[in-house]
Amino acid sequence: MNEKPIEMLDLRGEHHVLREEILAAIGSLLEAGQFVLGEPVKRFEREVADYLGVKHAIGVSSGTDALWLALRAVGTGPGDEVITPTYSFFAVSEAIERCGATPVFVDVDPRTFLLDDEQVLAAIGPRTKAVVPVHLYGLAVPLDRIRTVLKEREIALIEDAAQAIGADWKGEKVGSIGDLAAFSFYPTKNLGCCGDGGLVTTGRDDLAEEIRVLRDHGQTGKYEHGRFGWNCRLDAFQAAVLSIKLPSLDRRNEARRRIAAVYSEKLRDLPLRLPEIPESSTTVWHQYAVRVADRDSLATHLGSRGIASAIHYPRCLHEQPAYLEKQGPFPVAEQAAREVLCLPVHPGLTREDALRVSHAIREWVESANRPVATPERAGGGVRQ
Numbered sequence: 001m002n003e004k005p006i007e008m009l010d011l012r013g014e015h016h017v018l019r020e021e022i023l024a025a026i027g028s029l030l031e032a033g034q035f036v037l038g039e040p041v042k043r044f045e046r047e048v049a050d051y052l053g054v055k056h057a058i059g060v061s062s063g064t065d066a067l068w069l070a071l072r073a074v075g076t077g078p079g080d081e082v083i084t085p086t087y088s089f090f091a092v093s094e095a096i097e098r099c100g101a102t103p104v105f106v107d108v109d110p111r112t113f114l115l116d117d118e119q120v121l122a123a124i125g126p127r128t129k130a131v132v133p134v135h136l137y138g139l140a141v142p143l144d145r146i147r148t149v150l151k152e153r154e155i156a157l158i159e160d161a162a163q164a165i166g167a168d169w170k171g172e173k174v175g176s177i178g179d180l181a182a183f184s185f186y187p188t189k190n191l192g193c194c195g196d197g198g199l200v201t202t203g204r205d206d207l208a209e210e211i212r213v214l215r216d217h218g219q220t221g222k223y224e225h226g227r228f229g230w231n232c233r234l235d236a237f238q239a240a241v242l243s244i245k246l247p248s249l250d251r252r253n254e255a256r257r258r259i260a261a262v263y264s265e266k267l268r269d270l271p272l273r274l275p276e277i278p279e280s281s282t283t284v285w286h287q288y289a290v291r292v293a294d295r296d297s298l299a300t301h302l303g304s305r306g307i308a309s310a311i312h313y314p315r316c317l318h319e320q321p322a323y324l325e326k327q328g329p330f331p332v333a334e335q336a337a338r339e340v341l342c343l344p345v346h347p348g349l350t351r352e353d354a355l356r357v358s359h360a361i362r363e364w365v366e367s368a369n370r371p372v373a374t375p376e377r378a379g380g381g382v383r384q
């Protein structure tokens with residue numbers, strides 16, 4: 001097998017074309033002696049706020065810190081509950097716990113893996129401080145049912161938009177839908193920097209001010225600490241890299257769409273569950289996640305053809321060993337954790353690469369009578 005390997009990511013390729021620009025930016029920062037916050041961060045904050053259509057964008061040190069800051073800004077603390085889907089990355093659990101609050105997990109919609117709004121409505125109680133929907137795999141969560149209820153009941157809606165920059169719900173970009181949103185610029189994200197970085201967005205002046213105070217040691221004036229904040233500042237180099245990469249984000253998301261379209265067309269007759277996209281939402285294909293009953297065998301087969309795949313996520317949040325008291329069961333999420341396999345979908349791939357992946361999957365299906373992933377209720381208003 002001499003064909004070139006198909007990887008899940010191509011970070012070297014992505015940055016190779018920007019190398020001279022990035023090196024020049026480092027040079028300018030060294031000349032200016034500007035390393036933390038400052039003009040490069042302000043500039044990126046303006047640019048990304050424009051891109052997202054939000055009033056305030058505040059650069060912070062990571063997506064995890066962005067979630068914690070957003071929760072703290074609405075006053076989340078001990079005794080409060082925060083509702084979030086159990087099928088997600090662990091950062092949201094950590095951010096809630098670090099506020100001293102309690103996560104209340106809910107199951108996910110079997111068609112989209114996104115939070116099930118019926119379950120959110122059922123989980124709301126007198127101690128609910130916030131709901132954190134996760135725009136998982138790049139897909140914007142439809143929020144029709146819960147947004148109005150949360151507003152009426154004065155419960156904060158905090159979007160976890162770490163995986164979905166550029167996606168929208170009914171024309172509103174993720175990050176501009178809730179009271180606040182958290183983004184991650186971890187290098188593997190659709191917009192990634194060259195280290196850790198994150199962002200909080202909000203339309204509200206009071207919350208924006210609170211985030212700015214909290215991200216810098218709770219300083220309300222020079223060496224006047226009005227709150228217990230933390231050091232969650234974005235550094236100038238990461239901001240400069242993000243300013244260089246933001247203008248090409250839509251183009252790179254479009255390249256992901258083209259790869260995803262090949263999979264959706266070429267795999268549609270096979271016994272795999274393909275991603276389903278609600279009519280009201282778009283996705284930026286952070287991941288292309290299929291569900292398959294025997295995913296280890298498929299992953300091994302792809303590996304033998306030089307094709308990488310990945311499992312996001314093998315375990316739900318409520319199943320993590322860090323939780324000694326178990327919530328659940330959440331059957332849909334638990335089944336997803338057993339069946340999901342993510343295929344390569346990064347912008348460095350070619351149509352030929354996607355055809356090769358599709359062909360290898362067909363080969364695997366045809367090599368045996370493969371069982372279909374467990375069928376779910378058919379959904380109206382969902383397209384593939």
Ligand SMILES: Cc1ncc(COP(=O)(O)O)c(C=O)c1O
Pocket residue numbers: 062063064065088089091092134160162163183184185186196197198
């Ligand atoms: C859904 C989700 N939320 C939060 C985070 C945390 O972001 P970070 O790694 O920048 O702290 C990530 C990324 O890793 C994520 O995928």
